[in-house]
Amino acid sequence: xxxxxxxxxxxxxxxxxxxxxxxxxxxxxxxxxxxxxxxxxxxxxxxxxxxxxxxxxxxxxxxxxxxxxxxxxxxxxxxxxxxxxxxxxxxxxxxxxxxxxxxxxxxxxxxxxxxxxxxxxxxxxxxxxxxxxxxxxxxxxxxxxxxxxxxxxxxxxxxxxxxxxxxxxxxxxxxxxxxxxxxxxxxxxxxxxxxxxxxxxxxxxxxxxxxxxxxxxxxxxxxxxxxxxxxxxxxxxxxxxxxxxxxxxxxxxxxxxxxxxxxxxxxxxxxxxxxxxxxxxxxxxxxxxxxxxxxxxxxxxxxxxxxxxxxxxxxxxxxxxxxxxxxxxxxxxxxxxxxxxxxxxxxxxxxxxxxxxxxxxxxxxxxxxxxxxxxxxxxxxxxxxxxxxxxxxxxxxxxxxxxxxxxxxxxxxxxxxxxxxxxxxxxxxxxxxxxxxxxxxxxxxxxxxxxxxxxxxxxxxxxxxxxxxxxxxxxxxxxxxxxxxxxxxxxxxxxxxxxxxxxxxxxxxxxxxxxxxxxxxxxxxxxxxxxxxxxxxxxxxxxxxxxxxxxxxxxxxxxxxxxxxxxxxxxxxxxxxxxxxxxxxxxxxxxxxxxxxxxxxxxxxxxxxxxxxxxxxxxxxxxxxxxxxxxxxxxxxxxxxxxxxxxxxxxxxxxxxxxxxxxxxxxxxxxxxxxxxxxxxxxxxxxxxxxxxxxxxxxxxxxxxxxxxxxxxxxxxxxxxxxxxxxxxxxxxxxxxxxxxxxxxxxxxxxxxxxxxxxxxxxxxxxxxxxxxxxxxxxxxxxxxxxxxx
Numbered sequence: 001x002x003x004x005x006x007x008x009x010x011x012x013x014x015x016x017x018x019x020x021x022x023x024x025x026x027x028x029x030x031x032x033x034x035x036x037x038x039x040x041x042x043x044x045x046x047x048x049x050x051x052x053x054x055x056x057x058x059x060x061x062x063x064x065x066x067x068x069x070x071x072x073x074x075x076x077x078x079x080x081x082x083x084x085x086x087x088x089x090x091x092x093x094x095x096x097x098x099x100x101x102x103x104x105x106x107x108x109x110x111x112x113x114x115x116x117x118x119x120x121x122x123x124x125x126x127x128x129x130x131x132x133x134x135x136x137x138x139x140x141x142x143x144x145x146x147x148x149x150x151x152x153x154x155x156x157x158x159x160x161x162x163x164x165x166x167x168x169x170x171x172x173x174x175x176x177x178x179x180x181x182x183x184x185x186x187x188x189x190x191x192x193x194x195x196x197x198x199x200x201x202x203x204x205x206x207x208x209x210x211x212x213x214x215x216x217x218x219x220x221x222x223x224x225x226x227x228x229x230x231x232x233x234x235x236x237x238x239x240x241x242x243x244x245x246x247x248x249x250x251x252x253x254x255x256x257x258x259x260x261x262x263x264x265x266x267x268x269x270x271x272x273x274x275x276x277x278x279x280x281x282x283x284x285x286x287x288x289x290x291x292x293x294x295x296x297x298x299x300x301x302x303x304x305x306x307x308x309x310x311x312x313x314x315x316x317x318x319x320x321x322x323x324x325x326x327x328x329x330x331x332x333x334x335x336x337x338x339x340x341x342x343x344x345x346x347x348x349x350x351x352x353x354x355x356x357x358x359x360x361x362x363x364x365x366x367x368x369x370x371x372x373x374x375x376x377x378x379x380x381x382x383x384x385x386x387x388x389x390x391x392x393x394x395x396x397x398x399x400x401x402x403x404x405x406x407x408x409x410x411x412x413x414x415x416x417x418x419x420x421x422x423x424x425x426x427x428x429x430x431x432x433x434x435x436x437x438x439x440x441x442x443x444x445x446x447x448x449x450x451x452x453x454x455x456x457x458x459x460x461x462x463x464x465x466x467x468x469x470x471x472x473x474x475x476x477x478x479x480x481x482x483x484x485x486x487x488x489x490x491x492x493x494x495x496x497x498x499x500x501x502x503x504x505x506x507x508x509x510x511x512x513x514x515x516x517x518x519x520x521x522x523x524x525x526x527x528x529x530x531x532x533x534x535x536x537x538x539x540x541x542x543x544x545x546x547x548x549x550x551x552x553x554x555x556x557x558x559x560x561x562x563x564x565x566x567x568x569x570x571x572x573x574x575x576x577x578x579x580x581x582x583x584x585x586x587x588x589x590x591x592x593x594x595x596x597x598x599x600x601x602x603x604x605x606x607x608x609x610x611x612x613x614x615x616x617x618x619x620x621x622x623x624x625x626x627x628x629x630x631x632x633x634x635x636x637x638x639x640x641x642x643x644x645x646x647x648x649x650x651x652x653x654x655x656x657x658x659x660x661x662x663x664x665x666x667x668x669x670x671x672x673x674x675x676x677x678x679x680x681x682x683x684x685x686x687x688x689x690x691x692x693x694x695x696x697x698x699x700x701x702x703x704x705x706x707x708x709x710x711x712x713x714x715x716x717x718x719x720x721x722x723x724x725x726x727x728x729x730x731x732x733x734x735x736x737x738x739x740x741x742x743x744x745x746x747x748x749x750x751x752x753x754x755x756x757x758x759x760x761x762x763x764x765x766x767x768x769x770x771x772x773x774x775x776x777x778x779x780x781x782x783x784x785x786x787x788x789x790x
Contacts, residue, residue, distance in 0.1 A: 005263070008283060009042035009294035012269070016287025017059045018072075018102070021278040024065065028276070028285050029084075030292055031058035031072050039070075039084060042285075042294045051082060060103040060114070067126070073100030073114055079124070091130055095122060104146045107153055111170075115143035121158055123170070136168050138175045145188045145232075151195060157214075159186035165202055167214060179217060182206045188232040196319060196348070201242055203230035209244050209254070221259045225252055232275045238282040239298045240352040245272030245286055253297065255370065257352045267293055281576070301524065303353050304574050306562040307362030307378065313346070314578055315353040315367070320346040320381065325580070328568055335553060339572075339580045346381040350374055361398040368392050373403065375416070385416045393434035395451050396473065402451075404432050410440065412451070423454050435469030435476065436489065446478065448507070455498050458507035460487075470527040475515075477532055479522040486516035486532070486544075516547050524561040531590050533571060535561050541571070541583060545590055546597045550622070552583055589615050593622060601631065617641065624648070643667060647674050656683060665691050672696060685709070692716075694725040707733055714738060721745070736760045749774055 015033035022029070026043040035055045039048040056075040063070050064081075069090060071081045079095035082088065096116035103114045110127040121136035121143055141161040148156040155176070159165050163182040166175040181189075182204030192199035199220065200212040209223040209230055223233075228248035235242050235256065242254040249270055253263045270289030277284050285294045304314035310325035323341035333339070351369030358365055364384060365376050373392045375384045389403035389411075399415045402423075410423040410432070425440065433439030437448040437457055446464055448457040460478070462485065468477040478485045494511040497503050520542070525534030532544040533552075541552040541561075555573065559581070562572045570582040588610040595604035611619070620636035623629075629649035636642045639658055646655035652675055659667045672687030676696070681704060688696040694717050701709040714729035718738070723746045730738035736759045743752035749771040753764060 004296075004298055005265075006296045007293065008296060009040070009045055009285075010267075010291065011040065011045075012291040013038070015273070015289045016292055017057060017273055018061045019274045019276045019285050019287040019292065020062045020070075021276050021283070021285065022063050022065055023278075023280065027063075028292065028294065029061050029063055029070050030287055031061035031074075033057045035074070037061055037070070037072050037082075040292065042283075049084065049087065051087070053080060054078075057099075060100050062103055062105050062112075064105050064112070064126075071103060071105070071112055073103050075099045077116075079103075079112075079114060079130075081126075081130075093130060095124070095132075096120065099142075101143060102145045104148055104156070106148060107150075109153075113146050113148075113156065115146055115158060117142040119143060119160075121146065121168070134170065134173070136173065136175070138166060138178075139164065141185075144186065147190050147200075149191050150193055151191070151198075157189045157191070157200060159189040159202060161185035161187075161205075163204065163206075165189050165200065165212075177217060179212055179214075181210060181212070182208065185229075187230065188234075190232075190234045192235045193237040194316065194319075199235070201233045201235060203233040203244060205229040207246070209233045209242070211242075211256075211259075223254055223259060223261075225261050225264070226250065228271075231271070231273050234275050234277060234284075236282065236284070236297065237277060237279055241297060243275065243284060243297075245275060247271040249288075251286055255352075258370075267291075269293070301558075301560050302574050302576055302578050303356050304560065304562065304578060305356045305358045305365060306572060307358045308563070308565075309362065310565050310567075310572075311362075311378070312341070312562065312574075312580070313356065313358075313365055313378070314574075315349065315356060320349050320353075320367070322346050322381075325565065325568075325572060328570070333570075333582060335583045336555070336581055339582060341580060350383070350386070355392075357392075357394065359394050359398040360396055363398060366392050366394070366401075375401075385413075387418075391429075391432040393432035393438060395434060395438070396436050396469070397451070400451060401434070402432055402438050404429055410438075412454075421454070423449065430463075433464070433467035435467060436473035436491075437469075439464075439467045448512075450494075450498070453498065455503060456507045457489075457494050458509075458511045460512065466522070466525075468525050468527060468532070470530065470532075475527070475530070475532075476512075477522070477525060477527075477534075479525065479534075482521060483517060483519050484522045484534075485514055485518075487512045487514050516544070518544075518549065520549070523558065526561055526563050528564045528585075528587070529590075530594065531587075533561065533564065533585070535559055535573065541573070543585070543590070545593045548593070548597060550593075552585065555581075586611065586615055589619065592619060596623065596626065596628070601628070620645070643671075647671065650678070652678060652680060652683060656686075659687070659690075663690075669693055669696075676700070692720070694720070694722050698725055698728060701729075702732065711735075718742065718745075747774075 016030050017033055018031045020029045026041055028040050028042055031037045035053050037051040037053055041048050054076055058072050058074040061072040068083055068085050069081050070084050073079050077094050077096055078092055080092045081090040083090055095114050096118050098117035100114055100116050103112055105112055110125055112124045115121045119139045122132050123134040124130050125133045139160040143158050143160050145159045155169050157165055157167050163184055163186050165179040165181040165186055167177055168175050181202045184205035186202050186204045188203040190201050198213055198215045200214050202210050207226050211220045213220055226246040226248050228246050230244055230246045233244040240256045242256050245251045249266055251265045251272055255262050269291040272286055272288050274287040283294055283296050306312045313322045321343045323343045349367050351372050353367045355368040363378055365378050367374050371390055373389050374386050377384055389405055391404035394401045401413055403411050405411050407428045408425045412419045427442045430441045438451055440447050441463055444463050445459055445461050447459045462478055462480055464478040464480050466479040474489055476487050476489055489512055494508050497508040521537035523535045523537055535541055539555055541555045542549050559573045559575050562574055564571050569586055571585045572582045574580055588607055592604050592607045623631045629645050633642055633645040633649055643655055643658040655671050659671050668687045668691035672684050675684040697713050710729045710733050714726050717726035723742050727739055727742045740752050753771050
């Protein structure tokens, strides 16, 4: 089975005895043998808070997120509760007369269950001031772990060092029943999370993992492989896997259908002690003697597929469900909002799906397991054909497909009957990709083969994660881990070379030609006509027309593109939790953009009537970016945008009309500069006057010898106390009285006096006393007395 293991966080710490995920924050809580409790942010790779509780081991901890608390139990018999936001201790009390081994928080009730070496289990109610509301007795040795049944939260399980596992109900002091689970101590018990199996998994000191049916009380399977005591075993909540950890230092992954060991990891952190799983995103964290690791298993893509009519099918474990997207108008749904579906169960698949895909015509659905596939009829959900295969790919012909039966053998089927001629490879095949040609990826390349003749069309030296063919088969997207490429496929050239027997060892060179390359990482994509729509790893929903990329919207990371429904004019996407969202996508807009990019403006104009008004402003930006400023101006409905476009297009009269309606100082100044550059002095004067741009008006009037304008500007500058401009304008228009007054009003009495002495001597007698008085005020009497000699 393909696991796609991804490490999210790793840190080295003192021995970890318990660990827990926060349900909404990217945090893990860990309690340590040295008496510390820590909160870590696994996204930023940093500690959030540390609490030095005591100097004895703390073997149990858990978040109580609804109260912003965490609770921990230690070897000093104390149960402690802290507010993790403020760091304050909420309460502390002796919960047991011996070591507290484990605790668990009820998902809905205000209960915390604790278990101890005193052989008892106790239930504490925090709404009753942490009163012990029930004691469960029956174990004969240390009680090691607790687990509440997710399908019936009134019951829970406990494991004991005497090897037994007991099932209890709240309200009853006697165990419902006991499983003699292990020959030695039972260290851990956990419930199967899905609804299709009444299973428990237990881990023991006999080095075994056992899966139990708690209805029939029978042991379903024993898993062997660890070489020391098994500390924990847990069912994965999103994939058909079980995860176990042991004092032998390994973490093992088991398939819960075949019960085979899938993978064994040794993280070199000594003994594994504890585990927790995030119910929302499926992340797993494990605590060891010397550290903590957080990792994910499986692909981020949901196992889901949609046909061209809007019917969606998806799987949860082996259960297959479907729902139909009802026709909607764009005004009835908001972009990015979740769509309510009415799921219907189609039954169970005979294999645990790891991939699901509709045939090109939508009549069939392939469900691929780890080493087998089943083709179902989409309408009645009946098995059409079954086979063993490591991978599966549909042809563009809905009745033809290929299967990878080994690393070097590809088999073909037509009308659901296997053809006798297989494709034998001289390299190891990693994956198959369907479409107009069969894509077979190797170590660092992909080869495309004709479906009928199996002739190699071309070997291309990139390794794609996915391949997307356009509907007409003329273009193909190769989506790689760090970029994507678009190539054109020349079918005529390929088949002509095949007929002439001139194809080289690496295929026909003229068959493919690269036309576009982008550094975007394509998470998922679909062709709609000649337009490629795709989601990026950075959380953007884009589409590509010719060689231009346009953004539709920002989206959450790890959304999966299901497809486009022309009847609704909307793109549909699913997240990992199979919430369906959609975005409007108008093909007429794309047709318009295509025509413009081809230089066909007349054809583009003929499409405009089909485009809604709210889309035209976006097209205005598009035209502006391409340099079609006048066409962009005609389309724009926003006055701010139209003003900018009118300036760029040189349409000053239109810009002036818009500036008068907007009446914004910055717009007037901007338009004035453009008008001045275009020798339109009348408009420039109006703009600078409205903008009160005295400097520009001074330049304009002096350059054009406009005495009347300078006189008006002098008066305006004086009223606004723009003294420099007022003085220059008064000087240039031979108004010494105004010059003196400007200097005087600016408290420039020395300059005013000297100016008057030169250009208007009779004014000196009036200015001199003022100057002397100002000097006396400033305690400069000596200088004031010296002025008598002037």
